[in-house]
Amino acid sequence: MKKPKHILPVIVLAQFAGTSLWFAGNAILESLQSSFGLPESALSGLTSAVQLGFIAGTLLYAALLLADRFSPSQVFLASAVLGAGCNIAVGTVASTYEGMLAARFLTGFFLAGIYPVGMKIAADWYEGGLGKALGYLVGALVLGTAFPHFLSYTSAGIGWQPVLLATSGLAVAGGLSIWWLVPDGPFRKPARSFRPGAIIAAFRQPGVRSAALGYFGHMWELYAFWAFLPVVLKYRFHSWSAAELSLSAFLLIGAGSAGCIWGGYQALRSGSAVVARGMLLASGLLCLLSPLLFLLPAGLSLLFLAAWGFSVVGDSPQCSALVAKHTPAESRGSVLTLVNCIGFAVTIGSLQLLGALAQWGDTAYLMLPLAAGPVIGLWGLRAC
Numbered sequence: 001m002k003k004p005k006h007i008l009p010v011i012v013l014a015q016f017a018g019t020s021l022w023f024a025g026n027a028i029l030e031s032l033q034s035s036f037g038l039p040e041s042a043l044s045g046l047t048s049a050v051q052l053g054f055i056a057g058t059l060l061y062a063a064l065l066l067a068d069r070f071s072p073s074q075v076f077l078a079s080a081v082l083g084a085g086c087n088i089a090v091g092t093v094a095s096t097y098e099g100m101l102a103a104r105f106l107t108g109f110f111l112a113g114i115y116p117v118g119m120k121i122a123a124d125w126y127e128g129g130l131g132k133a134l135g136y137l138v139g140a141l142v143l144g145t146a147f148p149h150f151l152s153y154t155s156a157g158i159g160w161q162p163v164l165l166a167t168s169g170l171a172v173a174g175g176l177s178i179w180w181l182v183p184d185g186p187f188r189k190p191a192r193s194f195r196p197g198a199i200i201a202a203f204r205q206p207g208v209r210s211a212a213l214g215y216f217g218h219m220w221e222l223y224a225f226w227a228f229l230p231v232v233l234k235y236r237f238h239s240w241s242a243a244e245l246s247l248s249a250f251l252l253i254g255a256g257s258a259g260c261i262w263g264g265y266q267a268l269r270s271g272s273a274v275v276a277r278g279m280l281l282a283s284g285l286l287c288l289l290s291p292l293l294f295l296l297p298a299g300l301s302l303l304f305l306a307a308w309g310f311s312v313v314g315d316s317p318q319c320s321a322l323v324a325k326h327t328p329a330e331s332r333g334s335v336l337t338l339v340n341c342i343g344f345a346v347t348i349g350s351l352q353l354l355g356a357l358a359q360w361g362d363t364a365y366l367m368l369p370l371a372a373g374p375v376i377g378l379w380g381l382r383a384c
Helices: 007-019 029-036 042-063 072-088 097-111 115-125 130-154 161-181 196-203 206-236 242-270 272-288 290-294 298-311 316-326 329-360 368-383
Strands: none
Touching (some): 007 072, 007 115, 007 130, 007 161, 042 097, 042 115, 072 115, 115 329, 130 161, 130 242, 196 206, 206 242, 206 290, 206 329, 206 368, 242 272, 242 316, 272 290, 272 298, 272 316, 290 298
């Protein structure tokens, strides 16, 4: 079957738009702290709230087989609209720290219907060359994650409200575009009923377990790197303005988009497992060498961080492609969602650990504990 040319670009753009909700709170954190008196621990608290919400959402979406029983495009649209509403509640309906934690939790909950469901839609359309398709898809997630930092840069001096308005508007537009332009894919096999046994059976496959463990190791490093990169930048480039730091965070996190896309093309030649192992090895080595950031000249420090941003996420689409490859089509959406759920549960540990170290430890060594993730991931992928 010949695929319409617009399918992948629409999925990619919708994924970018929807996932811009993820770090919207992080990008305006300093403004929120000064306006509402949030505690110093708000960075790890608000980030963890999104992750916890995502975990709760993925558990429910997977348990109910929502992406398998209903049209994934409709699930994506509903989740984008509801997530946008929760995002814009920060600082308005939710003006206390506790209220903001709740709003960010609910935003994360509905992101469970955007990121993994977007991967499910891509898998339903691109059974062959899935690593390439997911490379573009996760690249869009990376840009969506970084985009609030760019909005913070462009709205410097205006306030935090434009960032939330823009990201919520983008999410709704992304949901509408995928609902309108992307029908159910030719490889979709709807699940007729809730069958937890189908998910358990999928995890009995050695390929699924191996790829999932690689993904879990990768996740230990990824979101903590993204969340605490602004802390490292502020410590390393202490004379820079807030706008310069925001722009740098956008560019360095955004470098991962190129890593995902490049890795997708490499996967066509070498296979997803080879690319995933290479990215994990590179990011793990850079993590171990991270104290050098504070000894190198400024230009070399930025190149170091760009290389890290490039490799830290480049294995993600390939691990997901490996999971999808080894999972039966009728339970693929729920298995991908559940793997995401467990992966994001792993991020809570690294986020809380770095949050504690940021208050009591030396920032030069802040990122070193993240190296455990690539080590575990490489060990897991040895069977792929």
